Amino acid sequence: MPHPLFDTRQFPRRAPALLAPLALFAACLPAPIPTTPPAFDLKPPSLVEAGPTGLRSFVLRFDEEVRPVEGSFEIEPGESGEAPTATAEGGDLKLELGADQVAGKDYKLLGEVVDGGGNGSRFLLSFAGFNAHPARLRIAEVLTAKNSSQKNPHRDFVEFEVLAAGNLGGLEFSASSSTKTVTWTFPGAEVSAGELIVLHCSPEGSAAERDEAGTDLEGSGGIDASAARDFWSKAGPLPDATGVLVLSESPGGKPMDGLFYADSAKEGPVGEGRIEGLVQGLVDFGLWATVAAPAWEDAFRWKPSSSRSIVRAGFGKEPGSEPGGTEWTLSATGGQTPGFR
Numbered sequence: 001m002p003h004p005l006f007d008t009r010q011f012p013r014r015a016p017a018l019l020a021p022l023a024l025f026a027a028c029l030p031a032p033i034p035t036t037p038p039a040f041d042l043k044p045p046s047l048v049e050a051g052p053t054g055l056r057s058f059v060l061r062f063d064e065e066v067r068p069v070e071g072s073f074e075i076e077p078g079e080s081g082e083a084p085t086a087t088a089e090g091g092d093l094k095l096e097l098g099a100d101q102v103a104g105k106d107y108k109l110l111g112e113v114v115d116g117g118g119n120g121s122r123f124l125l126s127f128a129g130f131n132a133h134p135a136r137l138r139i140a141e142v143l144t145a146k147n148s149s150q151k152n153p154h155r156d157f158v159e160f161e162v163l164a165a166g167n168l169g170g171l172e173f174s175a176s177s178s179t180k181t182v183t184w185t186f187p188g189a190e191v192s193a194g195e196l197i198v199l200h201c202s203p204e205g206s207a208a209e210r211d212e213a214g215t216d217l218e219g220s221g222g223i224d225a226s227a228a229r230d231f232w233s234k235a236g237p238l239p240d241a242t243g244v245l246v247l248s249e250s251p252g253g254k255p256m257d258g259l260f261y262a263d264s265a266k267e268g269p270v271g272e273g274r275i276e277g278l279v280q281g282l283v284d285f286g287l288w289a290t291v292a293a294p295a296w297e298d299a300f301r302w303k304p305s306s307s308r309s310i311v312r313a314g315f316g317k318e319p320g321s322e323p324g325g326t327e328w329t330l331s332a333t334g335g336q337t338p339g340f341r
């Protein structure tokens with residue numbers, strides 16, 4: 001195998017010796033045709049994108065042609081004990097797994113490729129197991145700030161309504177302020193249409209706070225734990241006053257629903273930045289309406305409150321039938337309903 005930093009096939013060591021006799025005849029030869037120096041590939045392949053493409057398939061795209069290093073591929077946890085097999089087509093490395101992935105389960109994938117110059121790249125990736133029948137959800141209610149009232153305490157939560165039955169595994173929820181994004185990925189769980197799901201975004205960290213991914217919906221305690229399906233995210237709280245919430249089909253995938261909310265004191269164009277980009281992403285998929293470039297007036301505008309939740313006005317409407325701030329309203333003070341309508 002060639003040395004990773006020096007491709008001997010492209011630069012034979014005997015080359016200088018061969019050039020010497022040629023120089024003797026140079027005077028008899030026509031003027032030399034300008035040539036470019038030989039190209040040395042010293043750069044290892046870079047990974048451009050990667051992800052599962054089916055229950056047993058995974059594709060990694062590199063920025064140049066690659067070939068797999070046999071025996072280097074491992075998946076953890078391996079559902080079958082068999083190592084993935086790899087084939088390459090140009091810059092695409094295709095892995096065939098020995099068993100079906102479990103939707104939303106955490107996997108690690110390890111392997112190595114080399115390019116035509118013998119430069120190697122090792123990779124170690126984490127990914128959520130492929131979801132062959134994702135559930136379709138939309139956001140139903142949001143409480144953005146902790147309310148530490150002794151009598152009626154609440155914590156940041158997002159309630160989702162299941163529009164179409166399926167598996168939650170790998171669906172990604174993100175909450176962004178102008179400076180920061182936190183993301184959380186659903187574990188695998190089969191859900192039915194009409195079910196409500198509560199994602200608690202500011203847990204206390206108590207042992208009673210348990211994810212309800214199975215059939216027992218009474219398994220969790222903790223503040224705001226509900227009769228519906230509860231999950232607890234340690235990724236970080238929701239932005240209190242102004243932010244963008246996005247639910248995506250897969251990590252970094254197509255958005256399924258979103259909410260743009262803003263302090264009513266804000267006016268005019270949102271301006272370039274994280275929030276504008278996220279709102280534009282929702283607009284592009286017909287999930288939020290704007291007149292032109294995103295402006296604060298396009299948001300659900302409110303006077304931020306830790307005692308009132310933001311609720312979708314009217315369950316039962318098709319998503320996108322009236323996308324935008326007008327689809328949302330505020331609950332009464334103390335009128336949060338995590339896990340029920």
Ligand SMILES: [Ca+2]
Nearest residue numbers: 217226227228
């Ligand atoms: Ca529950």
Ligand SMILES: [Ca+2]
Nearest residue numbers: 141337338340
């Ligand atoms: Ca509710």
